[in-house]
Amino acid sequence: MYDLSTRERALALVAQGRSLNSVSRETGISRSAIRSWQTRITPLPRMQSTPCSLCGPTGEPPADKASYSYLLGLYLGDGCISPGMKAGYYLRIACCDAWPGLIEACVAAVETINPSKKAYRVQAVGYTSVVGYSRHWCCLFPQHGPGKKHERAITLEPWQEALVDAHPWEFVRGLIHSDGCRITNWTTRLVGGERKRYEYPRYFFTNVSADIRRLYTDTLDKLGVEWTLCTRNGRPFSISVARKASVALMDTHVGPKH
Structure with missing residues (x-):
């Protein structure tokens, strides 16, 4: 075309x-x-193809800003854009089959943001790729580029920053749904001279890209969520949220995958 x-x-x-x-x-x-x-x-x-909202000199951000903020988080975590037929591109979001609710939410977001309003599933071993085809994914997600995300700079355009600022929890939820989890940690403590097991919930987000981790933690800071950087085997790739009040905030707005 x-x-x-x-x-x-x-x-x-x-x-x-x-x-x-x-x-x-x-x-x-x-x-x-x-x-x-x-x-x-x-x-x-x-x-003829339907232009996306960002094409042309009078382009506007996507109409459903909350869905875009969520899909942006999914894309930065487990998404990629690759050339398709002629002038089009495929957006692929990899979703673990263990979380069917996540797959449904991802499909709904891709259908909402894709100018064609279409998405489909491609089954693989242990996961499902949610795929949308459009000529306009590269302008909707300008972070697209050659190579792996952690090997190039990842920054948001001003219009993306405005959407994330307006819908920060959707962005955080997309990042957690892609590269995060809610787990139950445990430790032991002495109570009345007796050592007892103590359990507590905790959120983790793990991404090799320092830029993507910074986008996550900057958003948490704006939301008043306390976090710590966890280094495992010398690799500072994980962000932990373990304080009780902060976990409660995450539970209210994000929650475990399902």
Whole structure:
């Protein structure tokens, strides 16, 4: 699929007296496509795609800001964008099969944000990929780029920061649903001279990217959630929330996966 400007450029080269072969070699567009544009330059209705809310000079953020904030958290944790057919892209979010509620929530978010309003599931061993196809994932998620996320800088655009500030708990929930968990820790203590087992809930978020961890902890700071950095085997990849009041906040707005 080629946009109007690409079509106009190819036809302008032909109008200069260039052969279809030379224009095809320069642009990478087939001779048959260029020939067809000489009689019809605008795409057929079936070839036209719905633009996303960010395309064009008057672009606006997605209408459902809460769903976008949640999907952004999922994408930063377990998501990727890869080229698809022609000019489109696939957004894939990997969801563990142990949490069917998470899969349903992810599907709903992708359907809401995808300009086509479509999402589908691809089953793999132990997990389900929630997939959406669109030409516009790269403008909806400008953090996309070559290589692994932890090997490149991850920062939010101003319009994304505004959405996260407006819906911080949705962002935190997306990050926890992708790369986090709620567990029950235990320890022992002496009570009246007798050692007893003591259990307490705790949230963990683990991500290799320091930038993504910082986005998580910056949001927790704004929400008044206390956290600590946990180093395991010399790797400072985990963020813990264990204080009783902070866990209570997380339980109210995030909760365990289901």
